[in-house]
Amino acid sequence: MTESLSMSRQSSEALLYLTDEQLRQGIEAMFFAYRGFTDDPDRILSGMSYGRAHHRAIHFINCAPGTTVNNLLSILGVTKQSLNRVLRTLVNDGLVEARIGQKDRRERHLFLTDEGAQLEHRLSGAQRARMRAAFRQAGPEAVAGFRTVLEAMMDDTLLHHYKGLRDYPT
Amino acid sequence: MTESLSMSRQSSEALLYLTDEQLRQGIEAMFFAYRGFTDDPDRILSGMSYGRAHHRAIHFINCAPGTTVNNLLSILGVTKQSLNRVLRTLVNDGLVEARIGQKDRRERHLFLTDEGAQLEHRLSGAQRARMRAAFRQAGPEAVAGFRTVLEAMMDDTLLHHYKGLRDYPT
DNA sequence: TTGGAAAGTCAACAAGACTGACATAACCTT
DNA sequence: AAGGTTATGTCAGTCTTGTTGACTTTCCAA
Structure with missing residues (x-):
C-alpha cells in the first residue's frame, strides 16, 4: 500500500527529491x-x-x-x-x-x-x-553519497583545496 | 615504505571506507x-x-x-x-x-x-x-546517502529537533 | 498568599572574525 | 645596486555572536 503509493509518487514526479x-x-x-x-x-x-x-x-x-x-x-x-x-x-x-x-x-x-x-x-x-559511528551506521553506499553531495556543494576554490590536500581517488 | 605500510593496512581492514x-x-x-x-x-x-x-x-x-x-x-x-x-x-x-x-x-x-x-x-x-544544484548534480541515491549520514552524525537531542520540526518520513 | 520556578530583558565581557596601516625581511627584475 | 613585490608579523579598532550575572514579570503549587 504505502509502497505502491511511494512508487506512484516517484513516477509522477520526475525529481521528487528537489521539492522545496x-x-x-x-x-x-x-x-x-x-x-x-x-x-x-x-x-x-x-x-x-x-x-x-x-x-x-x-x-x-x-x-x-x-x-x-x-x-x-x-x-x-x-x-x-x-x-x-x-x-x-x-x-x-x-x-x-x-x-x-x-x-x-x-x-x-x-x-x-x-x-x-x-x-x-x-x-x-x-x-x-x-x-566513524555515523559512517558505520549509514553504510558504505550512504557514505559515498554523502561525499558526493558535499563535494557538489563546495565552491570550486574550496573543492580545489579539498582535493589538493592529498591525492583523492574519484 | 609508507606505501606498503598503508597498503597492508588497507587490505587488513575489511571496511575500507572506515580507515582514518x-x-x-x-x-x-x-x-x-x-x-x-x-x-x-x-x-x-x-x-x-x-x-x-x-x-x-x-x-x-x-x-x-x-x-x-x-x-x-x-x-x-x-x-x-x-x-x-x-x-x-x-x-x-x-x-x-x-x-x-x-x-x-x-x-x-x-x-x-x-x-x-x-x-x-x-x-x-x-x-x-x-x-538544489548539488542535489541535482549528485543524483537521488547520493542525496539519500547524504541525509542518512547527516542524521547519524547528529546528537539525539539535535535529531529530535530536526525530526520534530515537521513530520519526516523515515 | 507566598515562595519558587520559568520566560524574558538589560548590561558587561570575551572570542574570533574583520579592516586598515605599517614594519621587516627577502626575493626578483631591470 | 635600486625599486617594486611578496611573505610575514604587528598594532589598533570595530563587529558579530557567544558567554555569565543580575533583574522583572508572570505563573503555579504548597
Whole structure:
C-alpha cells in the first residue's frame, strides 16, 4: 500500500527529491549535523584557552606538514591577522614550530611539535569517533553519497583545496 | 615504505571506507561544504547590519510560526541572552513580531512580518539554489546517502529537533 | 498568599572574525 | 645596486555572536 503509493509518487514526479520541502530538510540536516560535528572538539578545547580556530589550524598543519602561512591562510579563508593571533599562541605554547624556509627565507613552514601532535590526536580522535559511528551506521553506499553531495556543494576554490590536500581517488 | 605500510593496512581492514584517511576526508568535506553552504546567505546579509545568527532565527521562525523564544532557544542551542539580542533587532526593524501568549503571558510567540518573510525568501532562495544544484548534480541515491549520514552524525537531542520540526518520513 | 520556578530583558565581557596601516625581511627584475 | 613585490608579523579598532550575572514579570503549587 504505502509502497505502491511511494512508487506512484516517484513516477509522477520526475525529481521528487528537489521539492522545496526536501531542500529545506537538507539545509536543516546540514545545520544540525555540523553542530554535532564540532561539538566534541569544542568541548575538549573549552577547558584550555583554545577555541575552534586553534583546532582548524592544528588540523591542517597536521594534514600538510611544512605548509606555509600563506597556504594555510587560503585554506582556512581567514585574514592573516586572524590566523596570526592563533598561530602565535600555538607557537608560544610549543604546539607548533615555524621553520624559516630553506629556498625562500621569507616563508615560514609550519609543523606540529610532539605536544601539538598529541593534542591533534585527541581532537581528531573525538571527531573521527563520531564520524566513524555515523559512517558505520549509514553504510558504505550512504557514505559515498554523502561525499558526493558535499563535494557538489563546495565552491570550486574550496573543492580545489579539498582535493589538493592529498591525492583523492574519484 | 609508507606505501606498503598503508597498503597492508588497507587490505587488513575489511571496511575500507572506515580507515582514518577516509574519515579525515569526511571531516574535511564537512568543513569545506559547510563553508559553501553558508557563503551565499552570509554575502547577502553582510550588506545589512545582520549576520548568520539573524538568518538562523528567521529560518526557524519561518518554519515554525508562533514558536516561543524558549523553543527557539533549544533548537538553536544558544543562550537566551544571545538569542534575545538578535531577536530585539529583528523586532525593532519590523521583521519579526513577538505576540504575548494568550494562555501564558510570560511567553512570546514569534512570527515573521511580511518584510521578514521577504528577507527569509531571499536568504533561503540562495541557499536552496546551491543545495538544489548539488542535489541535482549528485543524483537521488547520493542525496539519500547524504541525509542518512547527516542524521547519524547528529546528537539525539539535535535529531529530535530536526525530526520534530515537521513530520519526516523515515 | 507566598515562595519558587520559568520566560524574558538589560548590561558587561570575551572570542574570533574583520579592516586598515605599517614594519621587516627577502626575493626578483631591470 | 635600486625599486617594486611578496611573505610575514604587528598594532589598533570595530563587529558579530557567544558567554555569565543580575533583574522583572508572570505563573503555579504548597
